[in-house]
Amino acid sequence: MKLIFTQGASITTRLVVAALMSISLMVLDHRYNHLESLRSALSVLLYPVQYLASLPLLLSESASDAIISRNELEEQRENLHQENLQLRARLQKFEALEAENMRLRGLLDSSFKVGDRVLIAEIIAVEQDPFRQQVLINKGKNSGIFEGQPVLDANAVVGQVTHITPFNASVLLITDAAHALPIQVNRNGLRTIALGTGLINRLELPHLPNNADIQVGDLLITSGLGGGFPSGYPVAEVIEVRREPGQPFASVIAQTTAHLDRIREVLLVWTLDPDSAIESQQQRASADDQEETAESEEAP
Numbered sequence: 001m002k003l004i005f006t007q008g009a010s011i012t013t014r015l016v017v018a019a020l021m022s023i024s025l026m027v028l029d030h031r032y033n034h035l036e037s038l039r040s041a042l043s044v045l046l047y048p049v050q051y052l053a054s055l056p057l058l059l060s061e062s063a064s065d066a067i068i069s070r071n072e073l074e075e076q077r078e079n080l081h082q083e084n085l086q087l088r089a090r091l092q093k094f095e096a097l098e099a100e101n102m103r104l105r106g107l108l109d110s111s112f113k114v115g116d117r118v119l120i121a122e123i124i125a126v127e128q129d130p131f132r133q134q135v136l137i138n139k140g141k142n143s144g145i146f147e148g149q150p151v152l153d154a155n156a157v158v159g160q161v162t163h164i165t166p167f168n169a170s171v172l173l174i175t176d177a178a179h180a181l182p183i184q185v186n187r188n189g190l191r192t193i194a195l196g197t198g199l200i201n202r203l204e205l206p207h208l209p210n211n212a213d214i215q216v217g218d219l220l221i222t223s224g225l226g227g228g229f230p231s232g233y234p235v236a237e238v239i240e241v242r243r244e245p246g247q248p249f250a251s252v253i254a255q256t257t258a259h260l261d262r263i264r265e266v267l268l269v270w271t272l273d274p275d276s277a278i279e280s281q282q283q284r285a286s287a288d289d290q291e292e293t294a295e296s297e298e299a300p
Contacts (some may be wrong), residue, residue: 117270119143123263124168131198133176135159137266140167145268148228152267156234156257157181157222161268173260174235175200183235184223188213191223194235194254200261203236205252210243212250220254230269 119139127134139145141164149161151171159179163170174181177198183205184191190213194203208214218238224231236254243250 119145119268119270120265121169121268122265131177133159133173133179133196133198133200133260134162135171135173137169137171137268138167139268140165140169142166143268144270145169150229150233150269152233152269153258153263153265154267155259156236157229158258158260158263158266160228171266173200174258175202175256175260181229181235182223182225183220185214186219186221190214191225194220197253201256203254203256205238205254206249208250208252209248210250214238214241214250214252216241219257 121137121139121143123135124138125136127136137151145161145164147161147164151158151160157174159171159173159176161169162172172179174194174196175198176196179196181194181203182191183194192205192208194205197204203220205214205220216238220235220238222229222231222233222235234257236256238252239255240253241250242252
């Protein structure tokens, strides 16, 4: 019974001893690292307890991150989808602008080559009648357009103006069945007439003898005869020459150099001011009348 009620050291003594032991252990650990192995062993033993204690927090954070990440991903996906649509629309616009820029540069380069006064016009409508090769342009009388005016694209002759309103004009293409164009072979100067066939890229050269010097690949240019078109403009290239025995004329087919089926802009060409042209025609007619009068007076 005496041992049961025996009292040990006081609490103050125990506190002092514990404090001294703690200080001693900290000094030993700081200076000599003697407790590093013990700390490592204890951390290994305590890791499962720490993991289990923090597991609910980790699970809640993971679930929250997953929900937030899904919502953010959905939102980002929707934003990227809309941005992609906008960029694709802009890309299409840029491609259209680039193609238009290339066409305009081609037209301007062509205008420098022909060396005449020119005006760029845009095609706004195409004749729906399958038997008519005609287009409508967005320039008219207010822009100085006149009937019979030559129309080109970046490559060659397209047609000529046939009808004018104040704000637009009709252009008859050279492939129309009612159109005839005086041309000549660039290689040797052989002159003939190119008739439209009604097909968008075909011309026919009738009334050429079988022995005419024309062959596949010859470039046809305007001859300037008739006063409708100035001379020297490309028209077409010969793609077929058929000479049948017993027939007086050869069958010659040419393909237009101008891309009549896909042009968007055209060049209206002034080689001579229409008023000046009318005046020059009147002067020539007056000169011819004077010559006839003089000849009639000289006649006995």
